[in-house]
Amino acid sequence: MVVELDKKTGKYMFAGKIYKDEKYSKAYVSRIYFFLNKLYKFGVTSEYIQSNSMTYVKRDLRLNERKEEMTIWQQYDFDLFIEEVDEQMMKCFYSVLFYMGLRRGETMVLQWKDIDFRKQTIDINKTYRYKEKDPNKWLTPPKTNNSYRTITMPNTLSKMLREWFLECSKWDDFTKDKFVFGYYKPISPQTVQRRFDDAYNKAKEKDDGLPKIRIHDFRHSHASFLINNMAGAGFSGFDIAKRLGDTVETLHNTYAHWFDTKDKSIVDMMNKLL
Structure with missing residues (x-):
């Protein structure tokens, strides 16, 4: 599974799908992000993959979210x-x-x-x-x-x-x-x-x-x-x-x-x- 940039929408795709994180809570999105980031880092360290695709994922900080x-x-x-x-x-x-x-x-x-x-x-x-x-x-x-x-x-x-x-x-x-x-x-x-x-x-x-x-x-x-x-x-x-x-x-x-x-x-x- 890789994270890719969809050139038409400018959004990132995971496993071929575009995910909009605004439908989920900020805390929930953060947990998923950090889990996947840790998983990809392990993959790189263990030489299963060459790079950590999560470094390309940009999260919405939602600074105005109450x-x-x-x-x-x-x-x-x-x-x-x-x-x-x-x-x-x-x-x-x-x-x-x-x-x-x-x-x-x-x-x-x-x-x-x-x-x-x-x-x-x-x-x-x-x-x-x-x-x-x-x-x-x-x-x-x-x-x-x-x-x-x-x-x-x-x-x-x-x-x-x-x-x-x-x-x-x-x-x-x-x-x-x-x-x-x-x-x-x-x-x-x-x-x-x-x-x-x-x-x-x-x-x-x-x-x-x-x-x-x-x-x-x-x-x-x-x-x-x-x-x-x-x-x-x-x-x-x-x-x-x-x-x-x-x-x-x-x-x-x-x-x-x-x-x-x-x-x-x-x-x-x-x-x-x-």
Whole structure:
């Protein structure tokens, strides 16, 4: 299969067909592009083909495309969902996502030695490479240098994890090197998604208004909660970025709409006082 330029239309053809990427989301097109680019690079390196045809493909950057609004859960939504999670370990897993804002990969590879119950902190120092088949390559450094962080747990989560720790510590070969979620090896992303879907469907039957979120939206839900409460609690966007393992710039770019809302609240306060 090759990518060719159609001289009549000026568009690029793949396998003899012209594809218009505007009918698909920018994220979806990017995933396909990077996958094919990696595939062609492998072909060149392995000397199956002579050149990488993807170097000729020009993508529409769609600079004016509006991002879809994030779907998040409030505390009520999470309570409705977590009530339907049967397993103690999975209750803890989703609670870490919601109350700590950790990335899925960071949560999957937590070990008991990363949790300090005396200080009520979690140390994030690694993540999980989802698509790597070699178990020796599952654990990798965090996404960025900012992702290395030690953050504090709320009392509710600390109590929940301590109970799970006491349960795990009863097992014969227990050590603090064991994974919090999965024990001998990290829990799989497929299991995380399957258990989520099962509990969500049950919760949806009780409240049809419960929005469907992605696993990563637990992190967005946590960020939303912090942003909407930062003024009254006395912490800043910098503090939120440190907790999430992001830069302030990334935080503002990702959650610009919510920060705009807070900016309006600040002006309303100023108008009353000035």
